[in-house]
Amino acid sequence: MxxxxxxxxxxxxxxxxxxxxxxxxxxxxxxxxxxxxxxxxxxxxxxxxxxxxxxxxxxxxxxxxxxxxxAITGKIERDGNLFHVPAGTDWDALVLHLCERGISGMECLAGIPGLVGGSPIQNIGAYGQEVSQTIHAVRAWDRERKEFVSLSRDDCRFAYRESLFNTTHRNHYIVTSATFALDPAAKPNLSYADLRNYFADMANPPTALGVYNAVREIRHGKGMLLVEGEQDCRSAGSFFKNPIVPPQALGPIAAALSIAESTIPRYPAPNGNIKLPAAWLLDQAGFHKSYSLGEAGISSRHTLALINRGRAAYADIAGLRERIVGTIKDRFHITLEQEPVEPVSGA
Ligand SMILES: Cc1cc2nc3c(=O)[nH]c(=O)nc-3n(C[C@H](O)[C@H](O)[C@H](O)COP(=O)(O)OP(=O)(O)OC[C@H]3O[C@@H](n4cnc5c(N)ncnc54)[C@H](O)[C@@H]3O)c2cc1C
CATH class of the missing domain: 3.30.43.10 (Uridine Diphospho-n-acetylenolpyruvylglucosamine Reductase, domain 2)
Structure with a gap:
């Protein structure tokens, strides 16, 4: 070392x-x-x-x-339907490894950057899947008890972009490996409209690998696949979480935009709440694709991805963030929450 x-x-x-x-x-x-x-x-x-x-x-x-x-790497070990994976394994490489073997369960999470150890932290999700659906256990160093522990899926307390790792037990655990449970008989997940449309003209249902490739292609179109040299890739993916709010929150938005509440896009969320697409809120507030503020900007292909246009410093991104958060708060009474983590040495 x-x-x-x-x-x-x-x-x-x-x-x-x-x-x-x-x-x-x-x-x-x-x-x-x-x-x-x-x-x-x-x-x-x-x-x-x-x-x-x-x-x-x-x-x-x-x-x-x-x-x-x-950066702990090593072989992906299979034990029946369980796959033990070191934390330093590239996430997309794991998804490809499974899809190439015809195993479904993670195909919609293709192309998400990062390592396996980071995947449970915010319960990564995309195109109708979340990693919480396949995580069986997480091995981690417990910084308080000073020992390695195994956390079950329930222990991890997964929710939308949440787990105990980024809420109640922030900085408490260091993940060294994860075990995934995958059903070899499972069919690829086509619950997301973009994917259904992609395969609409195909005679046969797609394989896991077919969906893996489709997801990567769709992500590339949205600038959400890391491709060396592309400006839209200097980002941390979606910068804001989709806000989860009570249905009454629709009132101020409808009033501000002079539209009917029923026309506001939303998804069901736990406890009678609704999830609003943050990208839609940004668009309605005038923050469109390619919007720029100095060296910071919005991706030309995805409204929710703030980007470094070349020489951005922290303050540039923070400035754009403040402008967006302030505007959405003033206009719609919605507080946007940032997704990327900020390492702070004083904390
Ligand atoms: C182009 C692009 C597209 C993206 N698309 C998506 C998407 O579709 N869905 C989605 O959910 N996310 C997406 N993301 C966000 C990001 O890729 C994921 O959150 C990813 O899982 C982060 O993993 P990482 O290894 O890069 O973690 P890092 O960014 O290095 O760290 C993130 C957090 O996890 C902690 N952490 C990392 N590894 C460990 C570990 N081993 N033990 C304990 N804590 C750890 C860090 O301390 C930090 O708090 C995207 C990002 C980009 C740039």
């Missing part, structure tokens, strides 16, 4: 924004993790776990502590 110093975090994030980490270490084994934690404890250093850096917005001041790059 080698502790590096003064490493640019911009190089490790898909936003390509962020100052240096005072210390940085590649974690290749669970023993590396224990050694790195001992180093941090001895130096009373704050730590932050980095995966693929695809859901991070890092400040220009960087991180005054130790960044643990959780």
């Amino acid at each position: 080698q502790i590096l110093e003064n490493i640019s975090l911009a190089e490790h994030t898909t936003f390509r924004i962020g100052g240096p980490a005072r210390f940085f270490v590649e974690i290749m084994t669970e023993q590396d993790l224990l050694d790195a934690l001992a180093f941090a404890e001895a130096g009373r250093l704050p730590i932050f776990v980095l995966g693929g850096g695809s859901n991070l917005l890092v400040r220009d001041s960087g991180f005054d502590g130790l960044i643990l790059h959780l």
Whole structure:
């Protein structure tokens, strides 16, 4: 294990924004993790776990502590319907591995950047699937109990873009591997309209691999697939969560836009609430694709992705964020919540 110093975090994030980490270490084994934690404890250093850096917005001041790059890789081990996967495995590579073997359950999550260890943190989801549907257990280092623990799917308390990892137990666990339960007899999921349309003219139902490829193609069209050199890719994906609100929240929106409540797009959410598409709210408030504010902007292909137009600093993205959040709050009385995580060394 080698502790590096003064490493640019911009190089490790898909936003390509962020100052240096005072210390940085590649974690290749669970023993590396224990050694790195001992180093941090001895130096009373704050730590932050980095995966693929695809859901991070890092400040220009960087991180005054130790960044643990959780890069544990190895074979995907199969045990019946269970697949044990090291945390440093590329997420999309895992999905491809399964789809190539005709195994459905994750095909709609193709093309999501990042590593397996990051997937349960915000319960990644897309095109009608969430990782919570297939996670069987998560192995993690418990920073309080100072031991490795196994968390079941229920323990993880998954919800929309949520788990205990990013809510009640933020920074408490360090994921070193995950086990997925997949039913080899399951059919590919075509619940999402974009996918049904894609396959509408096909005589035979698509294979898992067919859906994997379709999802990647659809994502590319929306700038949601990381492709080297494409400006729309300097982002953290969707910047805002779709707000979950009580139905009464529709009133102020309808009034502000002089439209009937029934015309506002929405999806059912737990406890009688509704989920509003944040992209629709942005569009209605005048924040369209290709909108720009200095070096920050909105993707030309996806309203919800804030992008670094080339030389953006943290303040540029934060400035655009404030403008959007403030406008949506003033006009529609809705508070948008940011999806990307901000590593803070003082926390
Ligand atoms: C182009 C693009 C498209 C995207 N599309 C989607 C999408 O469709 N759906 C979706 O849900 N997300 C999407 N995302 C967001 C992102 O890819 C996911 O959230 C991804 O799972 C983050 O994983 P990561 O390894 O990059 O984590 P990072 O960005 O490195 O970290 C994110 C958070 O997870 C924590 N973390 C990471 N690894 C571990 C670990 N091993 N143990 C403990 N904590 C850890 C970090 O500390 C941090 O709090 C997209 C991002 C981009 C750039």
